[in-house]
Amino acid sequence: MAPPVTEHERPPVVVVGAGPSGTVAALLLDRFGVETLVLDRWDDVFPQPRAVHLDDEVCRILDGVDAADDFLAASRPGKGLRLVDSALRTLAQFDRDPDDRPHGFPPANMFDQPDLEHILRRRLAKAENVTFRGGVEVEDVVHEGDHVVVVVTDVETGRRESITADVVLGCDGANSIVRTAIGSRMTDLGPSQRWLVIDVETEAPLAHWEGVHQLCDPHRAATYMRIGATRHRWEFELIGGESPDDYADLASLAPLLRPWLADVSVDDLTLIRTAEYTFRAQVVDRWRDRRVFLLGDAAHLTPPFIGQGLGAGLRDASNLAWKVAGVRRGLLPDSAWETYQQEREPHARSMIGLAVLVGRLMVGGGERTMAVRRGVLPILNTVPGLASLVTDSTTPALSSSPFVRTGLVRSRLTRTALVGTLVPNAVLDDGTRVDSVTAHRFSIVTTATPTAQQSRDLARRGCVVVVVPPASPLGRWLARGRVNAALVRPDRTVMAAGTSPAALFTRVPTTPTADPRNSDAP
Incomplete structure (x- = not known):
């Protein structure tokens, strides 16, 4: 103790x-x-x-x-999303580009x-x-x-x-x-739903595509995904008065799992657990x-x-x-x-x-809605660029605050789509990535080299300056935002951006550090 x-x-x-x-x-x-x-x-x-x-x-x-x-x-990297019907036929499939790693990691990880x-x-x-x-x-x-x-x-x-x-x-x-x-x-932001979560382990090859499968079935929606080398998960919507007690062992689970198993016997599975989850918003x-x-x-x-x-x-x-x-x-x-x-x-x-x-688009509605899905989803699957939109892991920009300066601040700072988003964890000229250089400090990414005095002032505040060529990945990122400098917070969020780096140099807060001399600060 x-x-x-x-x-x-x-x-x-x-x-x-x-x-x-x-x-x-x-x-x-x-x-x-x-x-x-x-x-x-x-x-x-x-x-x-x-x-x-x-x-x-x-x-x-x-x-x-x-x-x-x-x-x-x-x-293991997730390869994307597949929408299937009650017979597990593919309605649409959205593949992730394995080489698209702006942050240095796979966009989905199971x-x-x-x-x-x-x-x-x-x-x-x-x-x-x-x-x-x-x-x-x-x-x-x-x-x-x-x-x-x-x-x-x-x-x-x-x-x-x-x-x-x-x-x-x-x-x-x-x-x-x-x-x-x-x-x-x-x-509450939406209705709650009762689902049965099933985790199993097996050495048997289930031979499914290595992405998430969403079953679009008006009678019982479901999700399947492979989690690890031998680990698999299913999630089935619970209907009416069903409870996890109705599915306490593999024998009772067999009717739900059998369509997914092909030639694999239920006896080849090891049940890790079943549990009821109430999905809440x-x-x-x-x-x-x-x-x-x-x-x-x-x-x-x-x-x-x-x-x-x-x-x-x-x-x-x-x-x-x-x-x-x-x-x-x-x-x-x-x-x-x-x-x-x-x-x-x-x-x-x-x-x-x-x-x-x-959730509503994938599992809501009845037979009429399902008929629409069968007709529309295969067409959507052929639209150029749609797969990248469906599988894009980018989340929304943060809302305006004193540390997310989305508005115009004087004439030298610019309203830009970069503010509130994450700076890409791009590879720099020396082979390192942005995060390893900035290391939880305030930083400025810019195509302009600061003066010696500016560098000293920024160093005193614990700020790292990352100067990048205009043609580099970060240089192009700045150009897309129509700026040539971005002030980045310790959590990698862009705090402000502008066409005048000097305007940003004067607005950098001092970075909290692990300096033991400050350990007793109030």
Whole structure:
């Protein structure tokens, strides 16, 4: 059992929940030198499979905490989307271009969530500024002046204690205690649906195309995907009063699975689990109460049709960690925390809305709707460029905030489509990629070389200047935005852009760093 956290060991940040969102948040805070305590009810990773997909944008976040290489070794690229009818005949197929990697990673990656969590836990054990404490149940979170008190109970002994922190991140899932404690509530963005999730393992060759299959059947919608070398997942819509108890073993599952197995016997499968999932489309009304923040499933829930549920939580962590570090160091104003909901809520709502829409298009309606799909989808499949639109992993730009300057700022800064989007993780002339050079710092990507004085001023603020040739990938990216300089935040989001690099040079905030001299900053 871990020793109690006493008052003089008070952590600057407490993360409640050691799932992927909480663990990544802690690892990012570690990069900024912020001491963090992670609390969880369990000592080890939850062993059952859940999320199965992350895109290339989110892989960059994993790369920023040195977890991407291990993740890629444990995952497999997704090849696209195939829409099939009740006889599993292909209605349309949208292939991903395996060479299209603007962020340096496959645009879709299939994996087993426990594998990812083990990778993140190993990274957590090596983090210099992070302490993990399992076996504690968080009961309440209360503001006291300019601090937050987290009330916990030791699961083994029943002992209750309080932990005082400067900031608390609630990453404790859909039934979040932290969300309840601060009085935030979920609002519905679409109807809920009951689905049966089936995970199996087999050495037998199922010989399916290596992408996601969406069954467009008005009687019972379904999804199939291969997760790993021997791992497969099906998701079937539950009808009427059906429950997982009706499908507790392979014999009862056989009628659902047999069309997908061809010559493979059900006896050749090993059932890992069946579970009922209620697919919800929800977002919380308040993402923050003073020094308490909500991340991941505590803040939003999305249907799985575009595979963005888990990734949204990691995006939360990436958006918030540098702001928490910056405010604590006195490098950013307290109002910087307000930008968390300003930026993340519209993005999350947009992705949830897209998932609801895709779900309706793929599985909604009756026989008449299905007849329309049979006639229209094969035609759409022949439209040039449509496959790239369907499989594009690019998510919407962040909404305007003090750190996303979409409006005109004086005459030297430009309204541009680049602001609020991610800078490409392009390969530079020396063979490195942008992320390895900028490394969680403010940076300026430009085709203009700064003066010696400008370089010194930027270096004092911890800013990296990446000068690129106009004909390089980043030079062409700037040209498409009709600018020649972009100011990029520590989370790789373009904060501002313009035709005058000098105008950006004067607006760079100081980057939070892991400088131990700042470790006691308020």
